[in-house]
Amino acid sequence: MNIKSDILKTAKRTIDLERDAIDNLGKLLNDDFADAVSLIYNSKGRVIITGIGKSAIIANKIVATLNSTGTPAVFMHAADAIHGDLGLILEDDVVICISKSGNTPEIKVLVPLIKNAKNKMIAITGNENSFLGQQADYILNAYVEHEACPNNLAPTTSTTAQLVIGDALAICLLELREFTSRDFAKYHPGGALGKRLxxxxxxxxxxxxxxxxxxxxxxxxxxxxxxxxxxxxxxxxxxxxxxxxxxxxxxxxxxxxxxxxxxxxxxxxxxxxxxxxxxxxxxxxxxxxxxxxxxxxxxxxxxxxxxxxxxxxxxxxxxxx
Missing domain, CATH: 3.10.580.10 (CBS-domain)
Structure with a gap:
């Protein structure tokens, strides 16, 4: 058994699976994506992004990307939201919920509370027919056929898809705002990147x-x-x-x-x-x-x-x- 060869084969399979999943995302784009971008762009409030588990980690990254490219965003953990953090959401805020299945218990509790407050809600989910998908105003389809995990359990391909959709949102908003390198420098004053700008x-x-x-x-x-x-x-x-x-x-x-x-x-x-x-x-x-x-x-x-x-x-x- 050649261990190095097996390792490289597994690595390549993982990359290929995730590449194919990302390629498929382009085919899933529809008017909901464009409408969601327009909603955020025209909103007077912030973007509140929430999720549970690995989706929460992806939510944090998307928040960071939006903030650094001119769209104010705040992370709210789905579990903490139903224990007091729901107060983060203000009247004009747009909420993005991230969940692969769209049926986790925390999401099922949280979503009706957001709907009752009449905030617009965008779902990033791999299951359009889920509870989250049915309740959201706009669905950004993050469907993946298979996780890179051989047991199809550990969130891998699905979190990559969520991340790519978040990047696509951020870049669309960046271009709508005509966000320049000088604007970027305002948000990145530290480190070599900011200094260059x-x-x-x-x-x-x-x-x-x-x-x-x-x-x-x-x-x-x-x-x-x-x-x-x-x-x-x-x-x-x-x-x-x-x-x-x-x-x-x-x-x-x-x-x-x-x-x-x-x-x-x-x-x-x-x-x-x-x-x-x-x-x-x-x-x-x-x-x-x-x-x-x-x-x-x-x-x-x-x-x-x-x-x-x-x-x-x-x-x-x-x-x-």
Whole structure:
């Protein structure tokens, strides 16, 4: 018996089963799905999502996806709802109940209470003829032929189907709301993803020192400026305008080319027309500009005036790279 081969065969069978189930979901879509999306989009309230067991876990994930894409949502455990948490549901809220069978005891108790409060209810269920299916205003059919579990017991394929329907709901709502990457950043300010979306060059360069010399600054003072400001670079500035840049590399190249160099000034060794970026540009744009040109620093301008330096290490430290 080849254990590795059997493991891989089981894994492939599981993936194939779930893939086929997801593929079939597209064939089950009907007007109820479009009407449910419109109901949520036009609602003045929130989306309350409830379920029991594994469906409750899926409900939590759908809530998180909706909240992060502009649709306010709250999770309510079906068992807790009938023991006080029903007060979470407000007058204008839309309720989504998730249940594979649609006939669990908790759902049978909860659904009439939601109906009595006159809240609109959407069912995500694999059984349209179930108690939940019969009571819901809209049914999102999550039928699967077989669980990936060989005993057809552990929720696997069915929870995948529920998750995919939740994602489809969220993306439809996202597009209706014309939800942009800037909107996304408002809800994801932490971590590398959020920083890529909202962090600007000035947020980084303003924390650095601002190395600069005049065109006629002597070589010794240039070296001191680069060393003291610890960015491996200095701008050459005239009337607050960038006219050149001197890097550690420029100094090394100068030393290999000249036997006598103490008479040299900044304008003799600077590189003219250096790469630069606007202070209000996104930090991710600075990263792309550095990568495209194989450099590790960019001079920063604000309204045409020299404003500082952004370094590759700044981007690494903030998780942009």
């Amino acid at each position: 909202y962090l600007r060059v000035n947020d980084l360069s303003s924390l650095n020192q601002k190395p600069q010399v005049a065109p006629d600054t002597n070589l010794k003072e240039v070296i001191i400026e680069i060393s003291e400001k610890m960015l491996g670079v200095t701008a050459v500035v005239e009337n607050d305008t960038i006219i050149g840049i001197i890097t550690d590399g420029d100094l090394r190249r100068m030393l290999t080319k000249n036997d006598s160099f103490m008479h040299l000034t900044a304008k003799d060794i600077m590189s003219s027309n250096p790469k630069r970026i606007n202070a209000e540009a996104m930090a991710v744009d600075a990263m792309e500009l550095m990568e495209a040109n194989g450099i590790s620093q960019l001079l920063v301008e604000e309204k045409g005036k020299y404003a500082g330096v952004v370094h590759l290490h700044d981007l690494i430290k903030e998780g942009i790279i």
